[in-house]
Amino acid sequence: MSNFVRVFKASLVKETKTWFRNKSRLVFIVAFPLLYYSAFLLLMGGVYAGPGVDAALVVQEDSPGEFTNGLIEILGEPDEIPPSLNLIRMDSESASVSFQNGDIYLVITIPDGFEAALTNNESISIQLLVNNAHEDMTKNLRMPVIRKLDIFYQTYLPDRTNSTFEVELLNPYTPPRLAYMAWTVTIFGISFAGLYLASSATASEFEHETLEEITLSNQSLHAVYAGKMFSAVILSYLSIPVVFLLGLAAYRVWPMGNLLVYIAMTLLLSTFCSGIGVILGAIFRNSVYVVPVAALGALFYWLTGGGIAPLEMAGIGFVTANEYLPFSNAYRTLIEMFIQGTYSTLVIDLSIVGVFAVASVLISPIIADRLSEVDFGKRLEQFRRRRRGHPLMGEPMA
Structure with a gap:
């Protein structure tokens, strides 16, 4: 056991120092999350970051007065909580065409009779037409209107309105839900x-043909692989502070929840992924190949396992399997924590992710050790030769 611990520590320190000396490759683990985060902001979150959302305002009221003008003024005021609305006055037909073409995501219609209804303390409905292109967008575009209506009620109808708004209850949900989804890029x-990191470190042993030296020196391969795994776990957090600071800059909001819970959940998830990485490194044996494999694999789970893209895209088999994989459990707890600061499924999710992490620590080095005895390159070449009908080297011609 003492030899295992000694080799494990030596492998951990060696891999960590090696990565910090090779900054050009280490930059991948910071650049890739930031790349996808930037793409997420542009493609899905751009409507919330920036100057605001273009919204059509249709005023059908023929005799606007204090209430109509007051509501228009409040709707047009800058909103500190994104998404802010950029009101564009339109007639009904122009608003309908712009909405159908996707140029406008939100149409607010003040109906005829609005002024008279409020003057006589009668009920009246304000019509909201929201683009249903994306569920998060639909929910969020209603929020600024609700906040503006609350301000309108408090300003113009403090004693007569039958509607009550608990603004305090809205506060945890007013930052855009897309901000929370964007923060899940930390899981990616x-x-x-x-x-x-784990697959590249393992592949480098095959590239430099050092595994045989490790075996001859009587070192535990299990301890060597475990050291590579936990070195990857430690370094996997390098991009996280940058992502959260970008979220603060883009959305002016900060995730709710407990830092220790976040670290506990992601630490277990990173351990599981590092174990898979060790196995991938033993299979591919080339650090160049593992970059796209790791990036695409993590991206796939970020989009489908995290609910950003429909699970049905991956087929019913994946939908079923996803329920038993640690990614969905990590997403469920972290999203609930980010949004509400609550932890209703924390124990269950931590337990499931923990089981996968422990299994990864115990099993992955053993699998990688067994895979190291198989020359995948030679077998692949044999397979190619058979497909082409060429004899193998050393085989007699028929």
């Missing part, structure tokens, strides 16, 4: 880093 970052 940790997953990718764990896969890439």
